[in-house]
Amino acid sequence: MKRTIPIIISMIVGLTLTFDSFILFEPLNTVSVSLRSWLVIIALFSVLVASLNLILVHIPRIRRRQGEWIQSLVLMTFMIVTIVVGIGFGTGNSIYNFLYDGILNPASTSVNSLLAFFIASAAVRTFRARNLESTLLLLTAILLMLGNVTIGSAISEKIPVLGAWFTNVPNATAQRGLIITSSLAFVTINLRNILGLSTQWLGGRD
Numbered sequence: 001m002k003r004t005i006p007i008i009i010s011m012i013v014g015l016t017l018t019f020d021s022f023i024l025f026e027p028l029n030t031v032s033v034s035l036r037s038w039l040v041i042i043a044l045f046s047v048l049v050a051s052l053n054l055i056l057v058h059i060p061r062i063r064r065r066q067g068e069w070i071q072s073l074v075l076m077t078f079m080i081v082t083i084v085v086g087i088g089f090g091t092g093n094s095i096y097n098f099l100y101d102g103i104l105n106p107a108s109t110s111v112n113s114l115l116a117f118f119i120a121s122a123a124v125r126t127f128r129a130r131n132l133e134s135t136l137l138l139l140t141a142i143l144l145m146l147g148n149v150t151i152g153s154a155i156s157e158k159i160p161v162l163g164a165w166f167t168n169v170p171n172a173t174a175q176r177g178l179i180i181t182s183s184l185a186f187v188t189i190n191l192r193n194i195l196g197l198s199t200q201w202l203g204g205r206d
Contacts, residue, residue, distance in 0.1 A: 003199065007196040007199070008196075010193060010194065010196070011194055011195065011196055013035055014190065014193065014194035015194060016028065016031055016032055016035060017032055017035060017036075018194070020032035051079070054075075054079070055076070058072035058075060058076055059076065062076065078099070078103070081099065082096070082099050085099065123141070140166060143159065143162055143163055143166065144163050144166055144167065146159050146163065147159050147160045147161075147162060147163015147164065147166075147167075148160075148163060
């Protein structure tokens with residue numbers, strides 16, 4: 001019973017939202033709007049559960065001063081201050097804007113910059129001319145990088161043109177194939193969930 005009821009609810013909601021995208025029927029559209037509103041409410045409760053889980057993980061670490069508890073203290077302080085300021089004074093408050101624009105955005109930019117360096121180092125190790133395929137990959141990557149910086153046009157005016165051609169023709173073709181394949185896989189997975197053929201999301205096995 002604990003597994004049957006969630007599967008039935010998932011099937012009803014999934015089929016209702018699916019038919020609403022293809023059928024213009026007023027009662028069905030009204031039910032679909034209500035279901036989407038409930039999905040927003042459920043998502044908010046999911047954020048609440050995730051926040052409580054974050055507190056349960058980091059507060060004991062701060063009390064015992066285990067591991068990297070300083071980072072946990074900074075995280076908890078920032079989260080609590082942001083919640084208090086956002087609820088108490090609104091998201092348009094100058095303090096809230098400073099927390100978001102002055103701390104969160106620069107921190108996110110720093111993390112993305114570190115990821116860019118890791119990706120660049122991985123690319124250096126990967127792009128080695130060991131065989132014909134890796135040589136073509138290396139030459140294409142160099143051409144694309146030169147085509148997107150000013151030094152490429154300074155070397156030759158044809159480099160940006162070739163870089164744009166590689167981006168718009170071979171790269172776009174491969175991306176379309178990947179998008180179509182991933183879309184079909186996404187549809188298949190959702191159909192299995194809607195029809196109750198897959199129960200992994202319930203913690204079980206197919």
